[in-house]
Amino acid sequence: MTTKPFQKILIANRGEIACRVIASAQKMGIATVAVYSDADRNAEHVKMADEAVHIGPPPAAQSYLLADRIIAACKQTGAEAVHPGYGFLSERASFCEALEKEGITFIGPKPKAIEAMGDKITSKKIAADAGVSTVPGFMGLIEDADHAVKIAGEIGYPVMIKASAGGGGKGMRIAWNDAEAREGFDRSKSEAASSFGDDRIFIEKFVEEPRHIEIQVLADAHGTCLWLNERECSIQRRNQKVVEEAPSPFLDAETRKAMGEQSVALAKAVDYQSAGTVEFIVDKHRNFYFLEMNTRLQVEHPVTELITGIDLVEQMIRIAAGEKLALTQDDVTINGWAIESRLYAEDPYRNFLPSIGRLTRYRPPAEIRNVDGVTLRNDTGVTEGSEISMFYDPMIAKLCTHAPDRLPAIDAMAEALDRFELEGIGHNIPFLSALMGHPRWREGRLSTGFIAEEYPDGFAPTEPDEAALGEFAVAAALLSHIHSERNAWISGARFPQAERRAQEEKVVRLAGAERRVSIDDTDGSFAVHLDGASRGVVYTGWAPGDTLAEVELDDRSLVFKVRAIAGGFNLSHHGVDLDVRVYSPRVAALAALMPEKVAPDTSNLLLCPMPGLVVSIAVKEGDTVEAGQTLAVIEAMKMENVLKAEKRAVVSKIPVAAGDSLAVDEVIMEFGE
Incomplete structure (x- = not known):
């Protein structure tokens, strides 16, 4: 298509999703308007848009959630339509209606569909009437915590306590007994009131060993409604998705088709027009139950785009302009496998608690398209120097890989995470890297309880096996040798008597053990011995000061993040993060005599x-x-x-x-x- 549905649109959002929408609009030749709060004055989406309008202070309730500010910005700039992204005003029917009254197009579904599907209680009733499989639960008004306990007992524990107007994992709690039901009700009600301005709560049966699988739908105003295959979103923490993939490693063709057809039936029941997602809980027998419908673009939409080749943002814009879909169900295919990792500003070593601050280093791997069968995509809204604020969602970027099959896509993700340099805040890259090598993940044996089951005591750095320790020792010794050679060259320029040390013996201390590494680069290549045994010739293009080191060892290319520390390096690779000290034999003997620093007692x-x-x-x-x-x-x-x-x-x-x-x-x- 070459037509331009609108001349100018406004994006009523921020961060990576605002940048994502702007990219598609500009590709279509549509001018874009960004809005920003005080905290986002220098944000990437503001720089990327053709125009930008200030809308208020940092708190979302005083800026991004004020419909009148968005409408005023449209009038000021002449924007004909608004794309809401996700979150904020994206599923607020009153916002859609307010835009319509002003003659401004909402790039999303109509108010009726938003209202019907945005309320989880109403949506479940509509789903049941449309023939969609639903989970047993209580959809009426819950008066107080005592009432919640009574209902939970009638349904049978465990139960899920949810905010009716919720989303993004907020206002959700699992209760396994009366005490947890009571506290869960209070916390969910409080979170729902503060996050959505609606404290209504409902309770439903919690499906054990559940998988979270969702169907992407796309519908126009002319009666065409398609299902664009599924995404699996089972890797979650506190009901917040962390890793998504498309397709699901669990579904068969029959189940996929049944879920797709039920999703279309639900969309048609509310005259849905736009991109939307129908979410299901699937048990171990492939029985599936309707969870909710998100009447907006999903965070994880890129994996669907990668396996179908369909730009969902472009389709949303065209549908909003009244165009008919140029696709049929037969045009929707599954091409390869896609993985999305959400990079969050949260510290995995402190039970994934939020982290704020400035990105002192932000160097994502270069995006590539179909290089050796792999595509690498990074949807982000930050750059080096950006501030991660306490006012907004902690997501930094969505890193996506696409390959012909699942394991190559996972391996491509593992390497991409190794190459992703991020400093200045706590972040979950170490966890994501470890996950890519986890046997259960690689085998596709998933459930929404995966993180809680596999990391019951929280995440700790991956314990390296003997092979990995050897790789870290060789890499650190090699980097140390290159560093000392550089120093010798500098000294030699001033002091001709300085001699190049082509052969070196190193003592490497890591993970409480010592390894001996000898390096000989007499002929210009690095011949390495580890603990007396030859490791052959090792190659690297690393130079002192580089923060990434690609080391070719045993016919494998290993990428290490490198940070200099006293006496050596901090190296990280595939979720393993180690401080590695590299000494000469003499210095190693002296270092062994140094006392260990004792951490302060904070137990009181x-x-x-x-x-x-x-x-x-x-x-x-x-x-x-x-x-x-x-x-x-x-x-x-x-x-x-x-x-x-x-x-x-x-x-x-x-x-x-x-x-x-x-x-x-x-x-x-x-x-x-």
């Missing part, structure tokens, strides 16, 4: 685990608390986090109060005997 303190706002303090000074008792609630990046006592203790001091903003490791309370 409750420290704030992330930057956030104190919602409430549940105890007072002088109280005796028991293990598991709630101490405080901290809100960070729109999620409430309940902090509980680890053991019996007496509260001796509480230096903070509700409403205080805290930094990481700031003291919330102290304990005594």
